[in-house]
Amino acid sequence: MNIGEASARSGVSAKMIRYYESIGLIEAPSRTAAQYRVYADDDVHTLRFVRRARDLGFSLEETRELLALWHDRSRASADVKKLAMAHIRDLEAKAAELQAMADTLRHLAAHCHGDHRPDCPILSDFATQPLLAEKA
Amino acid sequence: MNIGEASARSGVSAKMIRYYESIGLIEAPSRTAAQYRVYADDDVHTLRFVRRARDLGFSLEETRELLALWHDRSRASADVKKLAMAHIRDLEAKAAELQAMADTLRHLAAHCHGDHRPDCPILSDFATQPLLAEKA
DNA sequence: CTTGACCTTCCCATGATGGGAAGCCCCATA
């Protein structure tokens, strides 16, 4: 099948399929005489794997590791779980960070009348708050 | 004061201060004969405002709007609150999305033995799950 | 006067993705 069909079947855009190939995330498929890429069902399988990993927030480099683990039948499930757990911690840390920002803003907004008057503690806070701790 | 001191006092890197100037987020300061940028206390005040907005997850374009609101003494606090509330919704939606990813992974990981054996439902799921709904 | 810290501009890189141009290929229909 051509790249268009592989894209439709895997949910990965043709643009991204070519990109993943260019960075060596997936293997280069064979080509027709006219240089058209030709994919097999197995390739769609792999693309879906990548798509799923991306949907779950893994970076392309992490996805690369997952693919390697997937192809390595001798690796222990502990290796996979370790990577997954580390990623879960990352995701939850980021979620908590966003929620903390929202909480801070919500707190400020609670003290803003939100009427026709110009006074608003949200902006005054922005202008005067001491710096937050530097990000690591 | 020079850009280095303005940077130290505001918590915004010199690199970013120049960038913010280049995109018109902040005004171009006056210069010495040697083309060194010269900042006043008020500029540091503005930079801190920007820093705080960024820390709270506002994009540079949103920060631009906030700066305009800050400088506009005739605007109603409702305008500010409206922007803030919209941003809070964005932040909470993103936080929830990340948490949902983490939950999904945690669920998968719970069924992975995590021992020396190779079987791991995490990766098998990746390879076989139907596509998630397309993102908006 | 030298040295070192600071400033200037300019270009490049990141991560993941999309947009679009120019040009070739393939198939169906008139």
Next chain:
DNA sequence: TATGGGGCTTCCCATCATGGGAAGGTCAAG
């Protein structure tokens, strides 16, 4: 058989916010 339209190819550019680093000018202390 010719033509048209859609799909394929490569290549370059844009996004968002930030940092790295080179090459060169400047300033202040010793």
